[in-house]
Amino acid sequence: MSGRRTLWGEGFSEPSPFLAGLEAEDRAADLVLLPEDARATAAHACVLVRLGALAPAERRAMATVLRAIVRRPPRRLPDDVEDGPTWLEARLGEALGPTGARVHLGRSRNDQSATALRLYERRALLDLHERTRAAAEAFLAWGERHAAIRLPGYTHGRTAMPSSFRQWALAQAAPLVDTLEALEGVDRRLDRSPLGAAAGFGAPLPLDRDHAARLLGFSRPALAPADAVGGDRLRGALALLEATAGLALGLESTLADLLLWSGEGFGFVRLGPALTTGSSLMPQKRNPDVLELARARLRRLRAAPGLVGAVAGGLPGGYQRDLQLTKPALFSALADARALLDLVPALLAEVRPDAEAAARALGPETEAARAACLRAWREGRPFRDCYREVHAALAAGTFRSPDDGDDPGEALGGVGRPGLERWREALDIHRLWAEARRAARDEADRFLWTECQVS
Secondary structure (H helix, E strand, C coil): CCCCECCCCCCCCCCCCCHHHHCHHHHHHHHHHHHHHHHHHHHHHHHHHHHCCCCHHHHHHHHHHHHHHHHCCCCCCCCCECCHHHHHHHHHHHHHCHHHHHHHCCCCHHHHHHHHHHHHHHHHHHHHHHHHHHHHHHHHHHHHHCCCCEEEEEECCEEEEEEEHHHHHHHHHHHHHHHHHHHHHHHHHCCCECCCCCCCCCCCCCCCHHHHHHHCCCCCECCCHHHHCCHHHHHHHHHHHHHHHHHHHHHHHHHHHHHHHCCCCCCCEEECHHHCEECCCCCCCEECHHHHHHHHHHHHHHHHHHHHHHHHCCCCCCCCHHHHHHHHHHHHHHHHHHHHHHHHHHHHHCEEECHHHHHHCCCHHHHHHHHHHHHHHHHCCCHHHHHHHHHHHHHHCCCCCCCCCCCCCCCCCCCCCCCHHHHHHHHHHHHHHHHHHHHHHHHHHHHHHHHCCCC
């Protein structure tokens, strides 16, 4: 620890040696955030020019250094700096001398870190949105390739009514579409800039926080400084993690079906060799290790909101150092989500339905509900009477599947009426949302560097 540069060390003794191990995760997380920290620092320099605290030429010199960090961030932090903000200020000082050190006027590491984290979360959210949409589209395409193959549908783990692989695939896409909607809501939730909240009590200078927010692509600044660097920071991370936890619930169900259906008792699908490994003892075994490991990562993803809430929930108002330990959990969860979403198209390419095995499992009893409904509709009789008659025929072994005759068809969402045009319309709406958000983000980035007069 001796000789380590800190932003708070003027007039104070060296930090406690106990911090050396405790802050290791801080430094790794700050390295991830450095590009966003550099963007936020450039926006703060613009505000300082408006305040008259920096000259435009000084801002341009700072922005040149900061733009280079955005484009090529360091791979590691030197051992002699405490954290990312310290390294960033030191780098500006090395490049520009006393001018570089002037950028910290009017801000704290509290709003500096909160702003970098918020920018990171918004970029990560958009990336997750696009990967989630791609996964949903992969399920739709897979379902269409195997639309003609029927299989039993199940409730309570027992055969119920006829289904199809297309109907199953659409059911797997549905939670992904829910996740798209959730992420769009979280994006609105994250659309507040902490920059200018300083240590949690506002900056003691008339900084133009609205302008800083626009430069960074926010629609508005966060109005409660203590909340911006404390509770809002925590709630924003939790909102993003809860959206990904919902995603995990859906994909866990997908894996549960595939693990069950690929087993010897069902055999509805066959898993390609890329999804399985062998046994060290039993020559005949192929184990679905890829699906099992993905299942474990999904459960870890579901646990992430609880971990973050347990670490930082119930803290007093304002910034507390505990919040630093929520960043590694957030980054790990988002990395898991990205990897799992990318797995979906590759996994589906290795899942092959076995039409014969599925057909063998489709006994005539799966047509019982349809038979009762058609009888009641054709004969104009109470459904419950027809239900009892079909039940009696099943018990006596005399039940036969109904002929199509004047079959009225089925409701939207049925095996033969999937409503694909509505699925595609919904995914198009989400695609357009993502394109608009990405365009707005890119425009804000151009606005920032143009104001800094840096290309």
